[in-house]
Amino acid sequence: xxxxxxxxxxxxxxxxxxxxxxxxxxxxxxxxxxxxxxxxxxxxxxxxxxxxxxxxxxxxxxxxxxxxxxxxxxxxxxxxxxxxxxxxxxxxxxxxxxxxxxxxxxxxxxxxxxxxxxxxxxxxxxxxxxxxxxxxxxxxxxxxxxxxxxxxxxxxxxxxxxxxxxxxxxxxxxxxxxxxxxxxxxxxxxxxxxxxxxxxxxxxxxxxxxxxxxxxxxxxxxxxxxxxxxxxxxxxxxxxxxxxxxxxxxxxxxxxxxxxxxxxxxxxxxxxxxxxxxxxxxxxxxxxxxxxxxxxxxxxxxxxxxxxxxxxxxxxxxxxxxxxxxxxxxxxxxxxxxxxxxxxxxxxxxxxxxxxxxxxxxxxxxxxxxxxxxxxxxxxxxxxxxxxxxxxxxxxxxxxxxxxxxxxxxxxxxxxxxxxxxxxxxxxxxxxxxxxxxxxxxxxxxxxxxxxxxxxxxxxxxxxxxxxxxxxxxxxxxxxxxxxxxxxxxxxxxxxxxxxxx
Amino acid sequence: xxxxxxxxxxxxxxxxxxxxxxxxxxxxxxxxxxxxxxxxxxxxxxxxxxxxxxxxxxxxxxxxxxxxxxxxxxxxxxxxxxxxxxxxxxxxxxxxxxxxxxxxxxxxxxxxxxxxxxxxxxxxxxxxxxxxxxxxxxxxxxxxxxxxxxxxxxxxxxxxxxxxxxxxxxxxxxxxxxxxxxxxxxxxxxxxxxxxxxxxxxxxxxxxxxxxxxxxxxxxxxxxxxxxxxxxxxxxxxxxxxxxxxxxxxxxxxxxxxxxxxxxxxxxxxxxxxxxxxxxxxxxxxxxxxxxxxxxxxxxxxxxxxxxxxxxxxxxxxxxxxxxxxxxxxxxxxxxxxxxxxxxxxxxxxxxxxxxxx
Numbered sequence: 001x002x003x004x005x006x007x008x009x010x011x012x013x014x015x016x017x018x019x020x021x022x023x024x025x026x027x028x029x030x031x032x033x034x035x036x037x038x039x040x041x042x043x044x045x046x047x048x049x050x051x052x053x054x055x056x057x058x059x060x061x062x063x064x065x066x067x068x069x070x071x072x073x074x075x076x077x078x079x080x081x082x083x084x085x086x087x088x089x090x091x092x093x094x095x096x097x098x099x100x101x102x103x104x105x106x107x108x109x110x111x112x113x114x115x116x117x118x119x120x121x122x123x124x125x126x127x128x129x130x131x132x133x134x135x136x137x138x139x140x141x142x143x144x145x146x147x148x149x150x151x152x153x154x155x156x157x158x159x160x161x162x163x164x165x166x167x168x169x170x171x172x173x174x175x176x177x178x179x180x181x182x183x184x185x186x187x188x189x190x191x192x193x194x195x196x197x198x199x200x201x202x203x204x205x206x207x208x209x210x211x212x213x214x215x216x217x218x219x220x221x222x223x224x225x226x227x228x229x230x231x232x233x234x235x236x237x238x239x240x241x242x243x244x245x246x247x248x249x250x251x252x253x254x255x256x257x258x259x260x261x262x263x264x265x266x267x268x269x270x271x272x273x274x275x276x277x278x279x280x281x282x283x284x285x286x287x288x289x290x291x292x293x294x295x296x297x298x299x300x301x302x303x304x305x306x307x308x309x310x311x312x313x314x315x316x317x318x319x320x321x322x323x324x325x326x327x328x329x330x331x332x333x334x335x336x337x338x339x340x341x342x343x344x345x346x347x348x349x350x351x352x353x354x355x356x357x358x359x360x361x362x363x364x365x366x367x368x369x370x371x372x373x374x375x376x377x378x379x380x381x382x383x384x385x386x387x388x389x390x391x392x393x394x395x396x397x398x399x400x401x402x403x404x405x406x407x408x409x410x411x412x413x414x415x416x417x418x419x420x421x422x423x424x425x426x427x428x429x430x431x432x433x434x435x436x437x438x439x440x441x442x443x444x445x446x447x448x449x450x451x452x453x454x455x456x457x458x459x460x461x462x463x464x465x466x467x468x469x470x471x472x473x474x475x476x477x478x479x480x481x482x483x484x485x486x487x488x489x490x491x492x493x494x495x496x497x498x499x500x501x502x
Numbered sequence: 503x504x505x506x507x508x509x510x511x512x513x514x515x516x517x518x519x520x521x522x523x524x525x526x527x528x529x530x531x532x533x534x535x536x537x538x539x540x541x542x543x544x545x546x547x548x549x550x551x552x553x554x555x556x557x558x559x560x561x562x563x564x565x566x567x568x569x570x571x572x573x574x575x576x577x578x579x580x581x582x583x584x585x586x587x588x589x590x591x592x593x594x595x596x597x598x599x600x601x602x603x604x605x606x607x608x609x610x611x612x613x614x615x616x617x618x619x620x621x622x623x624x625x626x627x628x629x630x631x632x633x634x635x636x637x638x639x640x641x642x643x644x645x646x647x648x649x650x651x652x653x654x655x656x657x658x659x660x661x662x663x664x665x666x667x668x669x670x671x672x673x674x675x676x677x678x679x680x681x682x683x684x685x686x687x688x689x690x691x692x693x694x695x696x697x698x699x700x701x702x703x704x705x706x707x708x709x710x711x712x713x714x715x716x717x718x719x720x721x722x723x724x725x726x727x728x729x730x731x732x733x734x735x736x737x738x739x740x741x742x743x744x745x746x747x748x749x750x751x752x753x754x755x756x757x758x759x760x761x762x763x764x765x766x767x768x769x770x771x772x773x774x775x776x777x778x779x780x781x782x783x784x785x786x787x788x789x790x791x792x793x794x795x796x797x798x799x800x801x802x803x804x805x806x807x808x809x810x811x812x813x814x815x816x817x818x819x820x821x822x823x824x825x826x827x828x829x830x831x832x833x834x835x836x837x838x839x840x841x842x843x844x845x846x847x848x849x850x851x852x853x854x855x856x857x858x859x860x
Contacts, residue, residue, distance in 0.1 A: 121511050122711035122793050123814055130812055131764045137784045144749040145785045147778050155755060155778035164784065369724045375785070468713040468794070470812065471762070473787030479505060480716025496505040 004046070006087040009080075011066045012048040014041055018062035025054035025063060030426035030436050031419075051417040053426035085347060095346040099420030099430070100406060101248055101339045101384060102351045108339070109358035109487070110390045114500060116481040118468035125470050127461035133471040134457060136401050138239075138378040139164035139307045139331045162331065163307045165219075165239045167401060168197025169457050170391070170472055174336075174382055174405030175221050175243065175311065177205025179256045179265045179277065180343035180420070181409075182437040184445075185429045188412055190214035191446035196453045201403075204228075204243060204254065204279060206268035207236050219309065222299065224253055225279035227269040234302050239332070241309040242295060244283065247340025247383035250313030250354045254279035255344055260423040260432050293328035300329070307331035314338060314360030314383070315353075319367035326368060326377045334403065335360055337383025341406045343430055344421030357383045358397065362495045365398025365477060388459035397495065398477045411448040412440060504723070509732050512686040514697070514709035515542030517835075518798040518828040519679045520805040522859050525824065526554050527679060529671035531838045535827075536662040536681040538834045542709075543683030545601070546691035548665040549657025551698040551705040552676030553800055556652050559612045562589050563630055563702075566648035566655055567637075568606035568693055574643030575607055581641065585633065586613040594656070595673075599664040606645075606693050610654070627702055627747065634701060639730045645694045650703030651802070657682075657696035665696075677858065678800045682707040699735040701743050703802045708735040709830055710795025710815045721788035738797055741789050753806055753855055759786040761811040761851035798828055804857040813850035820845035826856045 012033055014025070025041060026034040033047040034054065050065045074080045085096045118124040125132070139162055146158035173189045180203065187210065189200035194217045201219045202211075206228015211218060215236050222229050223243035234240055245251065256277040266273040286292050296308050309332035310325045312318070322333050337357025342350065361381050368374040381399035385391055391402045406416060413427035420430035428440035464470065467481055475481065483500040484492045492499055517535045521527060532550060556564055565582075569575040582588060594608040615629045634646045648655035653676075656669035662683045666672070682697035698705040712718060712734035719729050719737060725748070727740045738760075745756040759782055768779045783790075794814030798807050807828040809817050818832045820842035827835040832845055848854050 118713065121513065122713050125812070131766060133765055135765055141785050143785075145751070145781055147751065147755055147782070149752070150774070154772070154775045155758075155782075156774050157778040157781050159781065161777075161781050161784070369720060372724050374724060468711075469792040471787070471790055471792055473783075473790055474714035474717060474792035476717060477720055477788065478714060478716030480509070480719070493505075498505060502506070502508070 004087065004091060006084045007071050008046040008048065008068055009071065010045065010048045010050045011068050012043050012045045012054070013064045013066060014043065015062045015064070016040060018060045020060055022059060024057045024059065028053045028057045028426055030424035030431060030433070031422070049417045049419040050415070051419070051426050052415050053413075095348065097344055097421050098347045098350060098418050099341075099343055099345075100416050100418040101341045103418070104351050106339075106356065108384065109356060109491070109495070110384070110393050112485050112487050113358075113393050113482050113495075113497065114485060115389070115392060115396070115463060115467065116483070117466040122468045124468050125465040127458075127465040130465075130470060132461040132464055134169045134460060136167045136170040136472060137164040138167065138380070138400055140377060141375040143375050163305055165199065165307050165332070166197075167199065169453065170395060170401040170460075171196070171198050171453060171456070172219070172380060172401055172403045173198070173200040173408055174341070174403040175201035175203035175241065176343070176405060177203030177221075177256075178208050178268050179205040179260055179432070181430050182428055182432060182440060183208055183210060183264065184437050184440040184442050185409070185412060186211060187442035188440065188445045188449055189408060190218065191442060192408075192449040192453060193217040195446070195450050198453070199238065201241060202237070205265070206270065207233055208264065208268045212236065221311075223279055224281070224283040225277060227271065227277060227279075231302055234299060235304075237306075239307040239309060240299050240303055241311055241334065242283075242292070242299070243311045244286070244292075245311070245313035245336070246342060247313045247336030247338050247354055247357070248342030248350045249345040250315050250338070250349075251281060252346070252349055253281040257344075257421070257423065262432050265432055289324045289328055292325065296329045309334050309380070311336060313340075314355050314357060316355060318355065318360045319363040322364045323367055323371055323373070326373055330377050332378045332380060333364070334380040334382060335364060337381070340383030342420075357381055357394065359494055361394060361397045361399055366496060388456040388463070391456065392460055392463045392475065393482065395472065395476050396478055396482050398479075400476065407452065408449055411452050412445045507732050509715060511711055512547070512684050513542065514685060514707075515539035515683045515830045515834070516697075516707040516709050516796070516798055517679075517681045517830070518707070518800065518805050518807060520826050520856050520858070521677045521824055522826070522856065523824045524554065524677040524858055526675035526677050529666065529674045529676075529679070532679040532681045533662065533666040533671055535829065535834045535838045536666075536683055538837045539683055539831055540661060540663075542685060542830060543661060544685045545661040546686050547657070547659055547684030547696035548662040549655060549682050549696045549698050550666065550669070550671055551648075551653065551655045551680045551700065551707070551800055552674055553653040553678035553703070553802065554676045555654045555674055556612070559589060560652035562612040562614055563649055563651055564654050565611040565613060565646055566594060567609050567611065568645050568647060569609070570606060570643035572607070574641060575609065577641050578637060578644040581637065582611060582613065585619055586615055588613050595670055596668050597670055599660070599668045601660045601664045602658065602668055605658060605668070630702060631743070635728045639728045647694055648700050650700060650705070653703050653705065653800075653802070655698050655700050655705060657698065658693045659691040659696060678805050680705060680707045680798050680800050680805070695731060695733060697735055699731070699733070699739050701739045702747070704739055704742055705800045706735050706739045706742075706797060708738055708795060708797040710734065710797065710810065711793055712737055712791050712795060713793025714791060717788050718791065734795070738791065738799070741791070742799060745786070745789065754853060755782070757806070757808050757853035757855075758782055759789050760791045761808060761853075762787075762790050763851065764811065796830065804855065806853055806855050807848065808853040809848060809850050811851035816847075818845060818847050819854050828854065
């Protein structure tokens with residue numbers, strides 16, 4: 001057998017003194033790293049991805065997963081990944097594929113922004129004692145409102161409001177399709193969305209019938225492959241999203257390998273079992289902005305005017321692009337920053353195309369305000385939201401809500417190992433192998449995800465209280481409450497944020 | 503870009519008096535009442551606004567303007583003559599007081615826009631608003647601090663007593679008065695930064711720090727307002743102008759934007775009102791004034807007092823016959839009206855709206 005000249009990243013090790021030969025590691029590893037050798041566990045360490053499933057299920061703590069110290073000698077210029085990818089490409093002639101968001105050390109501007117707090121001149125507010133409002137409505141808002149008074153002095157609305165997507169919290173889940181993740185993982189998202197009063201997004205994989213009970217908390221997606229799209233699907237959810245691009249792979253299509261397409265996925269996507277599900281790079285009926293407008297209105301007509309979201313990857317000219325999207329009739333614009341996650345993307349694309357969400361968000365919010373159309377659409381910011389602090393900062397930069405993808409998967413056991421594309425996820429998340437997906441009990445893990453959403457909500461409320469405001473609207477776009485640390489003047493200018501000390 | 507500014511923060515004391523029957527009151531009352539609250543200011547700003555001030559020229563806009571130097575005065579007057587019919591020009595009468603050694607040049611102009619300037623459906627009010635924005639941001643050293651009809655503002659850097667004496671407040675009469683003493687914490691005090699703040703015949707006195715200033719400012723900028731003063735009060739004034747004059751909301755509805763009811767209270771409203779209130783919040787969420795404030799705003803038809811939605815700053819209201827008093831402290835009301843018919847502290851976010859009787 002040909003041995004790759006790229007040495008393994010990790011060394012799976014078992015302390016044979018501690019090992020009781022229970023074989024749980026063999027059973028748990030989705031990558032077949034372990035096998036039984038008659039009297040002891042054999043290890044094929046090249047297969048290990050450090051997802052830590054075996055480590056957690058070893059009853060005697062006999063397992064250690066070490067970073068391989070004998071990897072190539074790397075330096076600041078030639079990193080391990082540079083060398084490894086060349087070796088691999090020399091061996092295969094292919095594009096190295098990866099999962100999750102970019103792991104290269106590009107600056108994360110969220111980590112260079114600090115939030116304000118009240119002292120003396122304005123009081124902070126205690127969220128445990130006072131109402132602290134996070135409710136968010138996504139959709140087009142009129143620029144002005146007409147109301148009238150009834151004879152008994154009550155207010156009555158005269159303006160007809162455009163359709164809105166009501167979120168009890170300024171969060172949504174990122175689109176993750178059935179196929180890229182398991183049905184159980186989608187159920188976790190759907191159950192948590194329902195419980196928390198927010199929405200999950202089908203991604204481009206159709207809607208499995210098991211999710212219908214949660215349809216009031218589901219946004220359905222239409223992407224370039226049109227998998228699973230029919231009138232019932234479009235009308236099933238509370239809103240419809242057209243996916244133009246994804247932060248992790250702007251400008252390229254999707255690729256769900258045939259290995260991840262068993263019968264259920266095939267039925268939901270309406271394609272044959274085991275075929276690769278290829279989403280073209282562009283939508284072949286959208287070659288320009290006017291085409292997008294036609295599709296937006298086609299979907300609005302098909303859904304009796306539910307809100308339509310347009311998801312794009314943040315690229316260099318994101319501001320004028322979004323201006324066009326808003327003018328084309330979008331109710332919501334979903335901005336996916338380049339650090340956003342993916343189930344599968346070429347390494348080279350994921351790590352080198354697009355711009356971060358912070359810059360994009362600031363530029364888009366500015367542009368829409370300059371053009372006087374910020375009220376015409378809501379903005380969802382995604383692609384690198386790791387904590388409630390990131391969420392608060394994104395909202396202060398101008399987002400109406402933030403989307404979480406990777407964070408939600410982490411509550412299900414994900415360790416961000418980045419091997420989603422293999423379909424071997426030992427945690428039952430990014431796999432369709434029944435013996436693996438069965439590990440993810442939707443009810444148990446929904447509870448964990450709900451815990452996370454509640455924790456972030458409490459944290460967001462504490463942040464608002466410290467800022468002395470009691471409504472999320474008062475933080476939204478309020479860049480006055482942010483200060484930059486260690487950012488150059490031009491970056492501060494793009495973000496519309498003052499440096500700390502000013 | 504437009505984010506590099508230092509915002510003005512201040513605490514304050516405020517007073518408002520209105521006679522519903524339009525009986526005019528002398529300035530001595532408002533002065534006496536405000537001076538009781540001297541400790542709410544720090545001598546770095548005080549001011550007064552009065553309505554019913556210029557009955558003989560009540561159909562002209564009374565522009566009160568301060569200048570740093572004669573050049574800015576010349577620039578402004580040139581601009582004025584090109585755009586307005588000028589009925590009367592005079593210096594604002596003052597008298598020397600110990601704390602004010604240097605003051606800006608203070609002039610007032612009674613004017614009407616040239617008819618030919620009103621193109622494309624623009625009203626006289628729109629034109630005056632544009633003038634105020636333009637002058638205050640573009641003519642260096644000139645600052646229009648009052649621009650209504652039959653009303654005027656007098657303000658500067660000192661304590662309430664000396665500002666009142668400097669502007670000879672006791673010599674004026676009005677049927678609505680507001681007064682303000684200021685405690686700025688981060689600026690040395692600038693005459694234009696004192697309260698009341700006005701636009702057309704809206705006048706605002708305000709105690710508080712609008713913690714949502716950042717988004718309120720950016721929201722207003724989308725509608726063409728230029729926020730040059732960087733004070734919370736300016737935000738209040740322009741928000742009211744947008745909601746009431748431009749968008750046609752009535753005062754009580756506009757107050758539901760400034761201090762929006764909590765969702766938990768909206769949920770309990772009946773369907774029609776719930777829909778209206780939800781739509782107001784969705785549409786005008788960026789205009790919600792969040793953070794501590796009590797504010798009074800006078801206009802040609804009355805006086806309104808309102809608190810933030812959890813009442814983080816004081817506001818007391820009292821009535822005596824046809825007169826209604828609003829103040830930061832009850833003591834300042836009793837100083838000029840020892841036995842009011844009724845005195846109460848309005849609930850958080852609930853406006854007290856007093857209208858003049860015709």
